[in-house]
Amino acid sequence: MLFLLFSLDCCEGLNNVDYSKVARWEHKTRSLTRMFRSPYVACYCLGAVIMLLNFLRTNCFTEAMRSQPRLNVLDCLVGYYIGVAFVVVGTVFVVSSFLVLGFVGTFLGDYFGILMEAKVTCFPFNVLDNPMYWGSTIIYLGWSIMHASPAGFLLTAVVALCYTIALLYEGPFTEEIYRQKANRRL
Template identity: 40%
Template sequence: MAKLLKFLLLASHVDWTKGSLYASLVSITASPLLWNVVARNEYRNKTLTKCMGAHSGCTALGVTIFVAGLYREVLYKKALHDQAQFHLPYGIQTVMAWIIFGIGNFLVFTSFIALGFYGTYLGDHFGILKEQRVTQFPFNVLDDPMYVGSTLCFVGAALWYERLAVGLLLSLYVAFTYYVALKFEKPFTNMIYENRNRSAKSKRW
């Protein structure tokens, strides 16, 4: 009940007539939908692989995801600026924004280093598989550090621009879309590696 009241309090401070708010919501939804649909199609039909090869296809998808992410951030910033500003004590705002944004970017960066380009951008759906599961930092601390880090970046931006109500609501929506995406991604990725392992065992025998 308390969580619902907090949510309603945040929502009451949002101007729901702004088109930029809905554009941001659409872009937040579209990003994980894009990479999941394209990657699953690639695993089943090898569309990009047939056209340009597995590594080039994965690179093309990775660049598309990256550019779509940048555009999503532009729309998010626009949505923030179209809302009322809530002034915070400058020291608190600056310190908290830098800490949260810094932690978020650190998690995203270290996740990328641990996974590599093809691991980050769904190379396993193109048949570019790792020898074993990545377990080093930050994956030994969090199950999904890249998604956590990305969400924290949204929260940090909301603090920096002093648009807490809409920023936190959109950040919660980001977290929700990642949560839903993971419900589809994890089982599918596990299936890919289980099939690889079964195939490797059958070849040994």
């Protein structure tokens, strides 16, 4: 049980909220840009930290599922393939959004002053708002089904909650950054 509680924090905690706070701090002070002498280098470094922590989160998630009991009703070939289908769908959303946004667009580049020309509206953004976050959540749900893991379902709910909280920070702030950009053009 102690490992499950650790995994709740390790799995997601408030990481995305923390990234948003760091990004807002950067937007306000440009401290990382000054420290790294480039908004691109600063953004790449923050992105690398986010990726490394995501690898840790994935490992913690997997270990929590392996160490907990399984649901007999899902512990079958059909359950496994349903989980695989979820993982594939989630991966399509995550990878396609990364390809559309690029590294800088994915890892909070707009907070570093690296703005896209316009709001992205092509696939997957025309199907789902925030496809990176919700695709990741779908992947975690798929893993949970594949492993027939009640702990995985709980952790997936924590991931979804944390992404929802992060979007409360990111969504309006990003809209404001692009509104300011549009006003400067006028």
